[in-house]
Amino acid sequence: MLARDAETSLSKTPLHALHLARGGKMVPFAGYDMPVQYAAGVLKEHLHTRANAGLFDVSHMGQIALTPKSGKIEDAALALEKLVPQDILAVAPGRQRYAQFTNAAGGLLDDLMVANFGDHLFLVVNAACKTEDEAHLRKHLSDVCTIDVLADRALIALQGPKAATVFAKLCAEAPTMKFMDAGPHQVDGIACFVSRSGYTGEDGFEISIPAAQAEALVTKLLDDADVMPIGLGARDSLRLEAGLCLYGHDIDTSTSPVEAALEWSVQKSRRTGGARAGGFPGADVILSQFEKGAARRRVGLRPEGRAPVREGAALFADATSTKQIGTVTSGGFGPSLNAPIAMGYLPTAQAADGATVFAEVRGQRLPLRVSPMPFVPHSYKR
Amino acid sequence: MTVLYTSDHEWLRIEGDTATIGITDYAQSQLGDVVFVELPKIGRQLKKAEAAAVVESVKAASDVYAPITGEVLAVNDALAAEPALVNSDANDKAWFFKLKISDKNELGGLMDEAAYKAHTA
Numbered sequence: 001m002l003a004r005d006a007e008t009s010l011s012k013t014p015l016h017a018l019h020l021a022r023g024g025k026m027v028p029f030a031g032y033d034m035p036v037q038y039a040a041g042v043l044k045e046h047l048h049t050r051a052n053a054g055l056f057d058v059s060h061m062g063q064i065a066l067t068p069k070s071g072k073i074e075d076a077a078l079a080l081e082k083l084v085p086q087d088i089l090a091v092a093p094g095r096q097r098y099a100q101f102t103n104a105a106g107g108l109l110d111d112l113m114v115a116n117f118g119d120h121l122f123l124v125v126n127a128a129c130k131t132e133d134e135a136h137l138r139k140h141l142s143d144v145c146t147i148d149v150l151a152d153r154a155l156i157a158l159q160g161p162k163a164a165t166v167f168a169k170l171c172a173e174a175p176t177m178k179f180m181d182a183g184p185h186q187v188d189g190i191a192c193f194v195s196r197s198g199y200t201g202e203d204g205f206e207i208s209i210p211a212a213q214a215e216a217l218v219t220k221l222l223d224d225a226d227v228m229p230i231g232l233g234a235r236d237s238l239r240l241e242a243g244l245c246l247y248g249h250d251i252d253t254s255t256s257p258v259e260a261a262l263e264w265s266v267q268k269s270r271r272t273g274g275a276r277a278g279g280f281p282g283a284d285v286i287l288s289q290f291e292k293g294a295a296r297r298r299v300g301l302r303p304e305g306r307a308p309v310r311e312g313a314a315l316f317a318d319a320t321s322t323k324q325i326g327t328v329t330s331g332g333f334g335p336s337l338n339a340p341i342a343m344g345y346l347p348t349a350q351a352a353d354g355a356t357v358f359a360e361v362r363g364q365r366l367p368l369r370v371s372p373m374p375f376v377p378h379s380y381k382r
Numbered sequence: 383m384t385v386l387y388t389s390d391h392e393w394l395r396i397e398g399d400t401a402t403i404g405i406t407d408y409a410q411s412q413l414g415d416v417v418f419v420e421l422p423k424i425g426r427q428l429k430k431a432e433a434a435a436v437v438e439s440v441k442a443a444s445d446v447y448a449p450i451t452g453e454v455l456a457v458n459d460a461l462a463a464e465p466a467l468v469n470s471d472a473n474d475k476a477w478f479f480k481l482k483i484s485d486k487n488e489l490g491g492l493m494d495e496a497a498y499k500a501h502t503a
Contacts, residue, residue: 306417
């Protein structure tokens with residue numbers, strides 16, 4: 001009875017039946033019943049995505065439209081800049097940018113994608129944060145923007161070196177798009193929102209589809225011999241190899257963009273001396289860290305042995321010290337590297353590439369080398 | 383030679399005073415692709431139900447418990463070089479470790495093949 005109750009309380013994406021029909025091993029994730037893997041397994045799904053193309057259901061994520069009441073997109077952009085440290089005004093029509101919602105302490109409430117669709121902004125936020133994000137937007141932006149949660153749309157990602165060839169068969173404009181281009185496009189006659197982006201480090205697309213047409217379109221994509229459905233397990237190992245943060249693990253309300261090594265995502269116009277410096281929650285903390293540095297930093301870690309070092313493992317300066325200096329925030333095995341990889345936080349003084357630190361795993365101290373990220377080079381189509 | 387099973391999905395091949403221990407094919411199918419196996423040190427005295435080995439997939443780490451009390455006589459070094467053996471041949475080549483059986487009475491609490499099949503059905 002308990003198991004059944006738990007099952008019925010989970011939400012289902014518009015592709016749920018397709019996952020079951022294709023042998024998805026379903027697990028609860030952010031309130032949704034989601035496939036962690038299919039019959040092929042995490043390893044094969046991961047390697048297939050890096051060699052061919054993988055199809056991911058990410059419909060659990062939140063899709064939100066911000067429409068300026070004035071009709072001027074600049075007004076929506078400037079309003080959103082009150083909540084994020086990014087330059088949203090500079091996001092041209094048809095372009096997309098990575099952003100974060102900050103809090104008063106300079107921590108991160110969520111990370112998101114912001115696209116300029118000409119007459120409105122299109123946001124994609126994390127599943128686990130989407131209710132709070134919506135409330136946050138309504139509280140601070142309702143005077144300037146109409147906020148619409150697009151709950152009746154599926155969201156999929158098609159990722160990998162063959163994604164562009166496969167997708168071009170259904171979307172004529174796809175080959176003309178570059179990394180982080182985004183906009184409404186017809187896909188096999190369906191009105192979709194398409195961006196050339198993803199969460200694997202590979203070239204690829206994210207496609208927002210009206211829920212009623214999602215299964216038919218995904219079935220068509222999966223009919224292509226180069227495309228395999230990919231579960232959340234490989235999604236995690238792919239993004240870890242790509243050095244990309246997972247909200248709630250590598251970044252959260254206690255980590256600032258500077259600590260999280262996301263300085264690249266904060267444009268100069270929002271930093272001290274910029275045209276629109278500050279003006280977002282926690283700006284005093286974050287801008288001060290830009291000038292003086294932060295006490296700790298997110299780094300890549302390569303265990304020297306074969307044992308994976310998982311999330312939560314304590315980090316030490318040497319093999320015997322009792323003083324913990326950091327924590328692993330994501331860790332596992334990188335199938336493309338055939339080696340364990342991790343990321344975590346270290347004191348900035350000990351975070352230089354090449355430094356050796358030790359993780360405590362099952363009572364043993366295992367050496368790890370601080371390593372540049374991404375672990376696997378990005379192959380974005382710029 | 384007798385093969386016995388635990389409810390934690392380990393198998394024991396009993397030959398005289400020695401038990402060879404591995405995880406079942408059902409267990410490996412649940413774990414998925416095995417990428418790392420940590421084995422106990424030879425000579426270690428294991429108590430029944432004590433964590434003895436660790437098997438890791440891409441996604442997670444799982445403990446393998448000592449199904450009975452005994453001293454570790456040998457470990458399967460082939461698993462260090464080729465953890466995927468656990469997926470391809472769980473019931474034979476991917477044995478984990480051998481124990482010197484301390485108390486044969488402990489074997490009475492284990493399942494035979496028919497009981498284990500019913501357990502995983």
